[in-house]
Amino acid sequence: MTRFFKHLILLLIVVIWVLPFLALVTTSLRSExxxxxxGFWTAFTPTVLGHRFGTHDRDNTEPFVTMSxxxxxxxxxxxxxxxxxxxVQSIMFTGRxxxxxxxxxxxxxxxxxxxxxxxxxxxxxxxxxxxxxxVWTFPEATAPxxxxxxxxxxxxxxxxTDAYVEVLFENENVPNALISSFIVxxxxxxxxxxxxxxxxxxxxxxRFPGRDWLFVLVVSLMVVxxxxxxxxxxxxxxxxxxxxxxxxxxxxxxxxxxxCQVASKSFASLWITHTAFGLPLAIYLLRNYIVGLPKELLxxxxxxxxxxxxxxxxxxxxxxxxxxxxxxxFQFLWVWNDLIVALYIGPADSSDLVFPIRLQKQLGxxxxxxxxxxxxxxxxIIVPLIVFLSxxxxxxxxxxxxxxxxx
Amino acid sequence: xxxxxxxxxxxxxxxxxxxRDVDLEINDGEFVVFVGPSGCGKSTLLRLISGLxxxxxxxxxxxxRPVMDLPPSKRGIAMVFQSYALYPHMTVFHNxxxxxxxxxxxxxxxxxxxxxxxxxxQMEHLLDRRPAALSGGQxxxxxxxxxxxxxxxxxxxxxxxxxxxxxxxxxxxxEIAKLHxxxxxxxxxxTHDQVEAMTLADKIVVLKDGEVMQVGAxxxxxxxxxxxxxxxxxxxxxMNFFDGVLSAADASQGSFRGEGLELDDVRLVSTxxxxxxxxxxxxxxxxxxxxxxGQLTGTVTLVEQLGTESVLELITDNNTPxxxxxxxxVDIKVGQQASFSFNLQSAHLF
Numbered sequence: 001m002t003r004f005f006k007h008l009i010l011l012l013i014v015v016i017w018v019l020p021f022l023a024l025v026t027t028s029l030r031s032e033x034x035x036x037x038x039g040f041w042t043a044f045t046p047t048v049l050g051h052r053f054g055t056h057d058r059d060n061t062e063p064f065v066t067m068s069x070x071x072x073x074x075x076x077x078x079x080x081x082x083x084x085x086x087x088v089q090s091i092m093f094t095g096r097x098x099x100x101x102x103x104x105x106x107x108x109x110x111x112x113x114x115x116x117x118x119x120x121x122x123x124x125x126x127x128x129x130x131x132x133x134x135v136w137t138f139p140e141a142t143a144p145x146x147x148x149x150x151x152x153x154x155x156x157x158x159x160x161t162d163a164y165v166e167v168l169f170e171n172e173n174v175p176n177a178l179i180s181s182f183i184v185x186x187x188x189x190x191x192x193x194x195x196x197x198x199x200x201x202x203x204x205x206x207r208f209p210g211r212d213w214l215f216v217l218v219v220s221l222m223v224v225x226x227x228x229x230x231x232x233x234x235x236x237x238x239x240x241x242x243x244x245x246x247x248x249x250x251x252x253x254x255x256x257x258x259x260c261q262v263a264s265k266s267f268a269s270l271w272i273t274h275t276a277f278g279l280p281l282a283i284y285l286l287r288n289y290i291v292g293l294p295k296e297l298l299x300x301x302x303x304x305x306x307x308x309x310x311x312x313x314x315x316x317x318x319x320x321x322x323x324x325x326x327x328x329x330f331q332f333l334w335v336w337n338d339l340i341v342a343l344y345i346g347p348a349d350s351s352d353l354v355f356p357i358r359l360q361k362q363l364g365x366x367x368x369x370x371x372x373x374x375x376x377x378x379x380x381i382i383v384p385l386i387v388f389l390s391x392x393x394x395x396x397x398x399x400x401x402x403x404x405x406x407x
Numbered sequence: 408x409x410x411x412x413x414x415x416x417x418x419x420x421x422x423x424x425x426x427r428d429v430d431l432e433i434n435d436g437e438f439v440v441f442v443g444p445s446g447c448g449k450s451t452l453l454r455l456i457s458g459l460x461x462x463x464x465x466x467x468x469x470x471x472r473p474v475m476d477l478p479p480s481k482r483g484i485a486m487v488f489q490s491y492a493l494y495p496h497m498t499v500f501h502n503x504x505x506x507x508x509x510x511x512x513x514x515x516x517x518x519x520x521x522x523x524x525x526x527x528x529q530m531e532h533l534l535d536r537r538p539a540a541l542s543g544g545q546x547x548x549x550x551x552x553x554x555x556x557x558x559x560x561x562x563x564x565x566x567x568x569x570x571x572x573x574x575x576x577x578x579x580x581x582e583i584a585k586l587h588x589x590x591x592x593x594x595x596x597x598t599h600d601q602v603e604a605m606t607l608a609d610k611i612v613v614l615k616d617g618e619v620m621q622v623g624a625x626x627x628x629x630x631x632x633x634x635x636x637x638x639x640x641x642x643x644x645x646m647n648f649f650d651g652v653l654s655a656a657d658a659s660q661g662s663f664r665g666e667g668l669e670l671d672d673v674r675l676v677s678t679x680x681x682x683x684x685x686x687x688x689x690x691x692x693x694x695x696x697x698x699x700x701g702q703l704t705g706t707v708t709l710v711e712q713l714g715t716e717s718v719l720e721l722i723t724d725n726n727t728p729x730x731x732x733x734x735x736x737v738d739i740k741v742g743q744q745a746s747f748s749f750n751l752q753s754a755h756l757f
Contacts, residue, residue, distance in 0.1 A: 296492035299459050304506035304557070305480030314505075318496045403495035403538055 021381065028374035029159040031082040035371040046086060049155050051075055054146045055121070055136060063141040071132035071151055081160035084153060087130045090114050092150040095121075112152070121147050163375035174376055176351045177358035181336060181383070183267050184346065184354055188274035188335045189328055195275070196282030197324065201312050203283065204291035205298060215287065221280040230344050233273060237345065238264040263347065270346045274338070278331050289323035290316055294404040325394035333384050355380045409435050409470045409483065409560035409593045411456065416465035418448075418455055418617075425451045426617045429465070433595065433610070438587050441597045442604040443614035444640070449597045450565055452614070456595065457486050457563050470560050480506075482561075485554035489566040491546045493538040499525075499549050500534040503556045524555040527589065528582075544575045551583070555590070562587075564596040568603065580606060601641050605629070613637045634676065635757035638689045644718055646689045647729035653686040653756065661756050663688045666723055668702050675756045687757045692718070692732035694753040701748035705729060707741050721745065 026040040038047060053074040056067065075084045093113045096106040097120070113119045115130040122144040128134035128151075138144075167174045202208070203215045241264035254260040293316070301311045317324075339356035346354060353361070359376055366373045411433040418426035425448045433439050441449040454460040456467060458479035467474050474482045494502050500521055501508075507517045525531045528548050538546055547567060554562055567583070568576045584607055587594050598604055604611050605625045613620040613628065613636070620640075621633040632638035638646045651665020653675075661675040663686065673688065680686055695703070705721030708728075719731040719739065731747060739745055 294490065294492065296488045296490050297494065299479075300486070300488060300492040300553075301494075301505070302459065303457060303479040303484065303486050304553075305509045306505075310509060315494060403493050404490035 024374045024377050024381070027370050028163050028378050029161065030371055031158070031160065031162070032369065032371055034082075034158075035374075036368065043159070044157055046154050046156055048089060048152055050092075050150050050152055051084060052148050052150050054148050055126075055134075056146050058146055060146075061143050063143040065138055065141050067136040069134055069136075071128060071134060071153075073132070081162050082158050084155060084158070086153050086155040088115060088128060088132050089130070089152045089154050091119065091128065092152070093119050121149070163371040164379070167372055167375045167379070172351070173358055173362075174379065177353055177355045178379070178383075180267075180347075180352050181355040181380075184270050184274075184342065185332055185335045187267075187271045188278070189331045191271060192275040192278040192282050192331060193286075193324060193328055196279055196286050196327070197317065197320070198312070199279075199283045200286035200290050201308075201316050203287045204293075205311075206308060215283075218280050219284045222284065226277050226341060229277075234264070234345065237269045240264070265345055266347050267352070270342060273341055273345050274331075274335050277341075278334070282327050282331065285327050286320065286323055289320055293319055296404055321394050325391045329388055329391050332387050336380075336384050410468070411561055411593060411595070412466075412468045413452075413456070414466040414468075416452070416455060416467065417463045418451055418460065419463050424617060426455065426463075429617075429619055431612065431619065431622065433593060436591045436593055438584075438594045438596065438607055438609045439612060440604040440608035440610070441595065441612045441614060442599065442601060442640070443620075445599060446616075447614040448617035449599075449614050451617075453486075453563055453565055453595060453597045456482075456561075457484055458482050459486075480509075483559055484561045484563055485557040485559035486563040486565065487547075487550045487554050487567045489569050491538070491550045491570075493546060493549055493553075495538050498535050498537055499530070499541070499552075502538070502549055503534075503553045506553070506557050520556050520558075521552075524552045527555060527586070528552050543571055544579060547571060547579060548582075551586070555586075560593060562590075562592055562594040564594065566598055567596075568598070568600070583607065601643065605641070611641075613640060615640075630753075632676070632689075632755065635687060635689065638676075638755060638757065642691055642693075644692050644730045644732055646691050647695075648757075649688045649690075649723075649727055649729070651686055651688055653680050653684050654682050656680065656682050661686070663756060666725055666727060667704065670702075670751060670754065673751055673754045673756050677757050680756075689755040689757055690749050691753065692730040695731050695747040695749045697731075697733070697737070697745060698748035699746055701746040703729075703747045703749070704744060705747075707739055707743050707745060710737070710739065710741060712736070719745070 023040045026043050027035050030040070030043055034043065034049070037049070053071055055074070056069065071088055072084060090112040093111045094108070096108055099105045099107040115128060117127070119126045121136065124136050124138040124142070124144065126134060126136050199218075203211060203218075241262045244262040245260050248254055248262055249260045252260075297315060297319075298311055301315055306314065337356060338354075339360065342354045342357055346352070346357070359373075359380060362373055362376055366376075411431075413429050413431040416426055416429040416431075417424070429452060441452060443449050451460060455462055456469070458474065458477060462475055469482055469484065472483075479486075494505065497505065503521045503524060504517045507520060512520075521534070522531065525534055528551060530545065530548055530552065533541065533545060533549070538549065541549065547570075550567070564583070568579055571579060580603055583596075587607075596603075596607060608625050610622060611625055611628050612622050615636050621628055621637045623631075623633075625641075628637060629641055632641065635648070639648070649663075649666045649668065651663045651668065653661050654664060655662040655671065656675055658678065659675055660672045661680075663670040663673050665688070668688070670688070677686070695701075703723075705723045707719055707721050709720040711718040711720075715734065717733055717735065717737045719737065720728065721731060722728050731745070
């Protein structure tokens with residue numbers, strides 16, 4: 001029984017976590033109308049939706065006695081995606097019929113006409129079937145104007161990638177944001193992990209005075225909130241930037257073209273900031289992993305003549321792959337999803353905005369175009385997902401098997 | 408020539424003295440075993456020689472070179488660890504080639520030397536495997552191979568057999584002995600197992616609390632232990648000890664009175680004792696014989712039949728426990744009395 005509850009709770013957690021992603025993906029794959037008019041959960045089952053169709057084209061003025069056509073053909077005439085299919089349930093008839101209460105007069109009625117029932121359209125007899133076929137018959141050859149009718153169709157689920165095509169190809173915002181995010185994230189992951197690996201080895205296996213105190217100091221830096229540091233960090237960067245500007249003016253002939261100004265908010269300042277704030281955790285995690293590697297392995301390497309650098313590159317790095325991979329994922333996700341640091345310290349040019357800032361801006365521009373917003377969101381989710389899944393194979397259990405007893 | 412000399416070697420961790428004033432001469436090609444109970448400092452002494460630990464004071468010479476300031480790799484030593492310490496991400500070949508690779512030897516020479524070492528250990532077929540795919544015995548063999556490849560002046564073994572099961576331990580022990588005969592390299596071997604010590608060593612160094620108790624050939628230590636500790640440590644079952652009083656002592660012999668025993672002219676090991684002082688008589692269980700007229704009498708408390716040997720545990724009237732071991736089958740039950748005599752040549756006074 002407890003087992004059942006455990007599974008139930010587990011299932012519940014999984015559902016709660018997966019549901020928003022499912023909602024995002026579903027909405028992004030629906031048509032604009034569908035996403036506006038109904039919830040994502042209705043997208044998987046047939047739903048009754050109203051569609052307006054014209055009986056024939058406006059330039060078709062040839063007189064006829066009987067015209068036959070198909071509602072779905074009419075509806076899908078100009079469409080390449082989100083093809084409507086399903087079953088026509090009824091058509092909303094709007095027109096005048098003889099008034100039974102006042103003989104000789106007519107009254108305006110709105111009435112649902114079901115498949116197979118005749119309906120008076122522009123004085124012709126209009127009959128449709130649930131598969132969409134309709135026949136429009138007149139007593140004599142006529143050339144009526146096209147009539148727009150509202151059909152209620154029990155519509156099959158339909159999905160399309162139009163939203164993705166639109167956000168990715170119709171303007172450069174999302175592609176630019178993707179590129180910017182990669183420019184920020186990749187160095188901001190690789191730089192701290194490289195530094196941290198060296199530092200972690202030193203903290204774990206090299207003897208130097210004050211090692212433990214330094215380690216405690218580094219780890220305690222984890223408690224410094226990023227937000228607290230914005231002001232000094234920004235001041236620092238603008239100091240460096242003005243210094244670089246002066247150097248630029250002195251070293252090059254930029255003054256002629258007025259291009260001396262070096263921006264204080266740039267990709268580089270993001271790399272440095274993310275590195276700085278990622279390092280304490282990275283050093284902490286990696287040191288704790290590396291210190292757990294068997295001492296005899298390192299001693300054996302020392303006897304074999306390996307220097308600290310060789311021990312590091314030939315033993316520690318290959319054996320720390322799981323820890324390195326898990327921290328990379330950590331850092332990648334944190335930097336990729338970071339909004340606030342990028343907002344304050346990242347480059348401000350529209351083309352250099354990283355993904356979270358772009359998403360935030362889209363909230364304004366796409367406020368009632370949920371499908372576009374969601375498509376962008378899904379794109380921004382898919383990248384870390386790919387990173388995670390591809391790094392996952394480095395979480396190798398038993399990497400140390402066979403090295404020492406019981407290993 | 409790879410002699411190893413230790414002169415006044417001391418090592419302390421903080422205030423704890425682990426090694427105290429060890430002087431030791433190890434000759435070229437000698438197989439020396441450091442043996443002692445756990446915590447006696449035998450592994451530390453080995454690590455001091457290897458350079459994995461730094462001396463507190465003293466001097467170490469390997470091949471007549473002072474090595475105190477040299478890193479492990481420059482001391483001309485190779486070490487085999489108890490836990491094998493193989494590099495798990497490398498194949499056996501690369502495990503063995505690692506040191507040569509670091510020395511910058513060319514590929515051809517590395518291959519030749521690794522293959523030569525693999526041939527000595529009959530493990531050419533294992534070269535492409537990873538350590539994880541090897542059995543315990545094979546792993547230990549790779550660890551030994553890794554040492555051989557370096558062609559060291561001195562081999563250091565740190566309890567290399569402790570992680571193997573009993574049968575494999577015996578085989579590997581025989582192999583190490585053969586290997587030593589083949590390579591004729593100076594070898595220092597640390598173990599707590601006296602059987603390994605007795606069978607492998609040219610010379611045994613018995614350590615206790617960081618001090619050398621006795622150095623000598625196995626049989627010398629067995630028959631002429633320098634003190635009670637060595638006498639009690641070597642030999643299985645342990646030597647029996649009886650309390651008594653010394654009398655009629657001269658430089659090398661004395662008389663023993665105690666436990667109903669009256670023995671004269673027993674070899675006196677502790678020469679600083681004087682007449683009338685408390686002394687202990689040591690006699691090995693194997694050196695006693697069942698003799699109804701014997702002076703030593705006890706009640707049997709346990710009989711162990713090992714097949715090759717029978718061991719009786721007994722207790723004297725003064726509640727001193729002792730053992731008797733004989734290759735013969737004995738027909739004595741628990742609770743019975745038995746009497747023993749023994750050759751005074753094999754008794755010691757401590």
